[in-house]
Amino acid sequence: MFKPITIKDIAQALELSPSTVSRALSDSYEINEETKKRIIEYAEKHNYRRNPMASSLRHGRSYSIGVVVCEVANSFFSQAIDGIESVAYGKGYHVIISQSHDSYEREVVNIQHLANRAVDGLLISMSAETKDFSHIANLHGHGLPIVFFDRIIDSFETHTVTSNNREGARMGTQSLIDRGFRKIAHLANAPHLSITAERLDGYKTALKQHGIPLDESLVRYCHHGGRVQQEVEDAVRYFLSLDEKPDAIFVASDRLSMGCLSAFNKLAPEDEHLSVAGFSNSDVLDLLQPGFTCIRQPAFEMGRVAMEMLIQLIESHYPVYEFENTVLSTELISR
Template identity: 40%
Template sequence: MGNITIKLLAKELNLSTAAISKALRDSHDISAVTKQRVLALAAKLDYTPNPYAGSLRRKKSKTIAVVLPEVADSFFSLAINGIEEVAIEKGYHVLIYLSHENFIREKAILKDFQSGRVDGVLLSISAETNDIQHIQDLCNKDVPLVFFDRVCNDIPTAKITTNDYESGYAATQHLIDNGCRNIALLSISNSLAISNKRMEGYQQALKDNGIEYDAANHLLCSNDVLKNNEEIKKILLRKKRPDGVIATVEKLTTAIYLVCKELQLNIPNQIKVISFSNQASANILNPSLTTITQPAFDMGKAAASILFKALEKKNFILKNESLVIPSTLTIRESSTNS
């Protein structure tokens, strides 16, 4: 059966399209008898209202968008679960958009939202995002937006983050406590606030322990897996080889482990490893992985809850609703003396 339209219903019932439309909207202009006839035929013919037409009236799409760099990371997949738990309860659809760490793509996605496709946006920016004009533009169109994890401090809206500075500090201090003096830090961006804060925590911990920061120990990784492996290998082949490594994103863990395997470097005896990671398999790696475990599910849930407050209450001030949920250091074999 083809698409059933209001026009067809009108023809079948010998009514005007306006009358059909009003009857479907339960308007007071239409008698109860007529409404019943319309609804009965609509049900019989399996009529589905066109949401685009409906949206013009309602101005509500009953959907929120989540814009993420990627889903192949446990942090983001757990955050999505937290977001969906809230959205489903509210009867909303969740659309997930991926920027793949690409600024141009993120810009195109946000541009698409300007015209009312979604009622609100949860955003974790790409590693490339320096310019924030596209985010500013969306906010200017009065589309409610909440940041989680990867935020832009210059945009005045709610931001759900974890304690990145303290976590960077704790990871570094833990390695120092276990005898490391030459610790490499692997990150994915020089502009992301989370990367910078982790880096600051790392540098402060070094300083507080009387260890000089060595710029050669900071590696900026990319989206290119093979290139990352090569760069990590170079660092681990340096004469002054690091005795500890902090991976500030989950995906770099596999790279570090594989390079150590290839170079026959024993973890943790020759080099200690700690990752910012939520991967369920941390415990079954060889050796099991010490992690900074982020409250991914709770961060997603909090971000969605605040967004829905803004959707439900007029004059709700998003920028007053920022929240920091702390991460946890989970100590396993990869960072301790065996």
């Protein structure tokens, strides 16, 4: 049976007191550099890892962070998690990842489970189905540090990190206009999500800048965020059934872009073509539609910044009353 090396084991091997070893591993100024170096080298050689339970008892922390996303397989969220982990592990925190699959019920259960495991804080990107935020507000009210990224809420004050969704959507729609399209449909996420309203606004702005009237019948919402492919297929079938079909679609999210292209390839006649541009951090979509133009979010940077903000809240010795709403630039990838 595997038994990890402990501070007592190191102390015994080096003929030092456990308290000296502990202070050295915590980089205490009380331990001289030569002794500290000897202890650290021995600990690294024998794969010493801090006992999270012991640290929790000593410092009142678990050194674990709960991360709630809709889906790890989503390219955007997998890249964001890489950014989160790049900061967390360097600061001595472990990351526990939970998927809501865009389900409100799953999100509630997962967040409660993470809270019961005494995580030090939560990083949350809201599920497409969530309209009641009381399960999060209650935890925040009891002092649990929470930071939102990508899909955010404004029910209470805390740090948030998002992309410039309006400008990204404007650029994506603009790219279709620049290619000569004028009847541009918009496939949107769940209407109550923060990203949905912002991206719809960017779409409308691009149309207005070019004197193209907004046709509300060309805007369709997917309330399950693309998790239910039938919903996406119904939207694409609707566009194809119109007397005056759109000649292009601007799609508002990574998963919807994948679902939209799959649905169009399945439903459209072979001789019918439709240009699609949309938010996506995946390189796979170019296989479904060569030349797919996408708006790429700085997912890794978003995760990194959100994690830095959460650690600042966790480790602050004083109550935090000023919060940042960080907005990161998006990038247009034209192929």
